[in-house]
Amino acid sequence: MRLMQSLQPSSSSGSGSSAQPKNVEEAKKKKYEFWETQPVPKMNDDAPIPRDVNEPIDPNTDVAKVRKEPLPLPEGFIWVAMDIDKNEELQELYTLLFENYVEDDDNMFRFNYSRDFLQWVLKPPHYNTAWYVGVRVAPKAGATKPGKLLGFVSAIPSKIRVYDKTIAAVEINFLCVHKKLRSKRLAPVLIKEITRRVNLTGVWQALYTAGVFIPKPVSTCRYYHRSLNPKKLIEVGFSSMSRNMNMTRTLKLYRLPEAPNKTCGVGGQSLRRAVKGDLKAMYGLFTAHMAKFDLVPVFEPEEFAHWILPREGVVESYVLEKPNTSTKKKDIIAFFSFYILPSTVMNHATHKEVKAAYSFYNVTGEEHSVSLVDLMADALVVAKNTGMDVFNALNQMENEQFLKELKFGSGDGSLHYYLFNWKCATFEPKQVGVVLQ
Numbered sequence: 001m002r003l004m005q006s007l008q009p010s011s012s013s014g015s016g017s018s019a020q021p022k023n024v025e026e027a028k029k030k031k032y033e034f035w036e037t038q039p040v041p042k043m044n045d046d047a048p049i050p051r052d053v054n055e056p057i058d059p060n061t062d063v064a065k066v067r068k069e070p071l072p073l074p075e076g077f078i079w080v081a082m083d084i085d086k087n088e089e090l091q092e093l094y095t096l097l098f099e100n101y102v103e104d105d106d107n108m109f110r111f112n113y114s115r116d117f118l119q120w121v122l123k124p125p126h127y128n129t130a131w132y133v134g135v136r137v138a139p140k141a142g143a144t145k146p147g148k149l150l151g152f153v154s155a156i157p158s159k160i161r162v163y164d165k166t167i168a169a170v171e172i173n174f175l176c177v178h179k180k181l182r183s184k185r186l187a188p189v190l191i192k193e194i195t196r197r198v199n200l201t202g203v204w205q206a207l208y209t210a211g212v213f214i215p216k217p218v219s220t221c222r223y224y225h226r227s228l229n230p231k232k233l234i235e236v237g238f239s240s241m242s243r244n245m246n247m248t249r250t251l252k253l254y255r256l257p258e259a260p261n262k263t264c265g266v267g268g269q270s271l272r273r274a275v276k277g278d279l280k281a282m283y284g285l286f287t288a289h290m291a292k293f294d295l296v297p298v299f300e301p302e303e304f305a306h307w308i309l310p311r312e313g314v315v316e317s318y319v320l321e322k323p324n325t326s327t328k329k330k331d332i333i334a335f336f337s338f339y340i341l342p343s344t345v346m347n348h349a350t351h352k353e354v355k356a357a358y359s360f361y362n363v364t365g366e367e368h369s370v371s372l373v374d375l376m377a378d379a380l381v382v383a384k385n386t387g388m389d390v391f392n393a394l395n396q397m398e399n400e401q402f403l404k405e406l407k408f409g410s411g412d413g414s415l416h417y418y419l420f421n422w423k424c425a426t427f428e429p430k431q432v433g434v435v436l437q
């Protein structure tokens, strides 16, 4: 069975949008009217950036020079900061994304970020509500309701280490323009406005990912998919059955044990859902693990807690414990985590949604008392028992160790990583330690 579809952030979908390049060959033929004006690497600059170059493209850090007023919008539209603590506004954002956000190239699936997921992703410690930038239709005189939300982009604060430098940055996500307003150059205005708002706080760099190829990725990773519910995935067209397979054989191929068993039992080890009291040990494992990679998030303990503690239907994490004979307590020796992001099945009579788990941060301790393959074999079982249909992972970090062995199939799209206003050597997927939602 070959997995045919892979949901990638792609702007080629939806009405009226012109196809975006997917790779460097296509990209070199295109003129990037907007991106050529921005502090990002030039598309046609083929010389690789040497490893000792690791610095801003535009070194200006003078907040006084940042424009004080919002960018002008076409008549009839206004800027708003969405208040996602208000149910109605969270619902409006949810609906904009539910109807207009990222689709696969064949317009069969669309990401369906839940309201709880949005609250998780947009509200890490130190979030800034001015960075939930919305564009609304200007309300008519005397109107009691706000105008419809037609565009959005968000930033959250983030510290990232790029090789040996740690920089204050933001992560940009949820850039979305309503399908009816596509190809009218609203996206560049949203990007310039979020840049202005971030610059006003003295931050000059950003990290973002996209399925489209724009100037110029610092890394390109591939998605891999592991069927947990192969029958449904085939029925909705997410994956297809190869010619020498039938359903019985396919089901057998992807069958999983009913309970996690790879890591358990061995030397008294046991697996359980992570709780607050585990955070100190998990944080220690995590920071040691991240030292292996070159593009990584630098979390304070409270940020780590925000990202890793389980939230029903949003993010799951499990720790593996081992009895310590000298302390008579249990030590946490590894953990895995995944976030839960369903996709709407757009045109199917019975199936409305594919439930997908996305590999997040998975760490085995230094002593290697458990292999990443065994740990992730149990992650698959937990994901399946949580109701997931598919488990997705990028070929980043050390994921190549388990992808083939655990029967992940290669997707058909790439995820490009970008740094705004930063010049550095590109990263192999195995050097990329950051996972964005």
Ligand code: MYA
Pocket: 009, 010, 011, 012, 014, 017, 018, 020, 031, 032, 033, 034, 035, 036, 100, 101, 102, 103, 170, 172, 173, 174, 175, 176, 177, 178, 181, 182, 183, 184, 185, 186, 187, 188, 191, 194, 195, 198, 199, 203, 204, 205, 206, 208, 209, 210, 211, 212, 214, 420
């Ligand atoms: S990735 C997810 C992006 N969202 C979607 O794919 C949802 C579905 N699509 C849409 O809503 C629209 O098609 C979007 C474009 C909004 C994507 N990233 O307004 P336009 C360039 C960056 O006429 P539209 C995510 O959220 C395109 O090359 N640029 O087009 C991360 C062209 O520029 P150029 C993109 O289709 C976002 C211009 O926009 C993308 O109506 C990171 C055309 O504008 C894209 N995904 O709207 C944003 N797609 O002329 C950058 C197209 O040069 C953040 N374009 O070719 C930068 C850092 C900012 C903060 C800095 C702080 C220091």
